[in-house]
Amino acid sequence: MKNYFNDPRPITIRYQANCAECNAKLKKGLSAYYWPSDGKLYCLTCGESEYRQFLSAAADEEVYNIIGNPLSW
Numbered sequence: 001m002k003n004y005f006n007d008p009r010p011i012t013i014r015y016q017a018n019c020a021e022c023n024a025k026l027k028k029g030l031s032a033y034y035w036p037s038d039g040k041l042y043c044l045t046c047g048e049s050e051y052r053q054f055l056s057a058a059a060d061e062e063v064y065n066i067i068g069n070p071l072s073w
């Protein structure tokens with residue numbers, strides 16, 4: 001399986017920041033989405049659709065890897 005170290009993930013905010021998309025204030029203790037690859041934080045509204053896209057893309061990739069590589073069986 002691929003290394004997903006750089007994948008976006010939901011986090012709890014440890015320091016106040018702004019959403020990289022809509023610039024909304026993200027307060028400490030709230031949930032947000034974090035993209036380690038570019039170091040950006042997104043509020044739940046902005047982050048959720050992208051995060052879902054990522055999850056479905058990752059799932060597709062996994063299916064592709066299983067079906068598309070018979071040598072791995």
Ligand SMILES: [Zn+2]
Pocket residue numbers: 019020021022023024042043044045046047
């Ligand atoms: Zn936002």
